[in-house]
Amino acid sequence: MGYFRKMIVEDDFRHKGMRKRLMRELALLGIQDQNVLQAMDQVPRHAFLNSAFSELAYENKALPIGLDQTISHPLTVAKQSELLQIKPGMKVLEVGTGSGYQTAVLFHLGAKVFSIERHMALHEESKKILHALKIKAHLTYGDGYKGLPTFGPFDRILITCATAFIPEDLQQQLKPGGRMVLPYGKDEDQNMLVISKDLQGEYRAESHGKCAFVPMLQNRNPKKTNP
Ligand code: SAH
Secondary structure, three states: OOOOOOOOOOOOHHHHHHHHHHHHHHHHOOOOOHHHHHHHHOOOHHHHOOHHHHHHOOOOOOEEEEOOEEEOOHHHHHHHHHHHOOOOOOEEEEEOOOOOHHHHHHHHOOOEEEEEEOOHHHHHHHHHHHHHOOOOOEEEEOOHHHOOOOOOOEEEEEEOOEEOOOOHHHHHOEEEEEEEEEEEEEOOEEEEEEEEEOOOOOEEEEEEEEOOOOEOOOOOOOOOOOO
8 A cells, every 4th residue: 555644643733733824724715614613623634644745734735645536625625514514413424535534524523424435445544544533433435426325314415526416315315404515517617516405305506616626436446446
């Protein structure tokens, strides 16, 4: 697993200082939800990256995590988390565990997190890191388009890869009164959508501006990939 992360779980005063600075930057960039900023302030983002990128962990950048995938940009994580409007105890489904960073932020917002990843290697790495950080989440290697019918319905669903259509199974797994946040579209033409399902089961969509995500791919990756 050459590319993958050497686990660094120490979180020293330098990391904490860089993180505080990043939180101030996110607030200046328009993030208003103090719960989101406090949750992100508790997550050592450097622990989710290969040690080669530690110095960049608290810059507002998306960074590679192997297998052509990226850990989302902190502003994107903050924006999606804010749009979700999570309350403690909510059941949240995340599609695209990737590094596990967003999973950790959802946990610190008080959610019961269920997360799906289609790459076995990323699924296994994120499991190790989250366990080392004592973050509890239900992680599954599978196809996010199908969701997790046995654990649903969910109060919130977050998709962290871009999809050109709204997955039917995920809509079904959203509770009435629930919200789903997803990057909708493909390549250079993506918009952040919030789909809300009202108590009668009717859906409403709102757009929250342009965004750029790696694509959501069909089916889980069948290979035990060695990057
Ligand atoms: N939330 C992640 C972002 C990872 S990037 C983080 O904080 O690091 C998006 C992830 O979605 C990638 O790891 C990719 O492998 C995964 N993905 C793409 N299509 C998928 C699908 N159909 N089901 C599950 N995961 C998928």
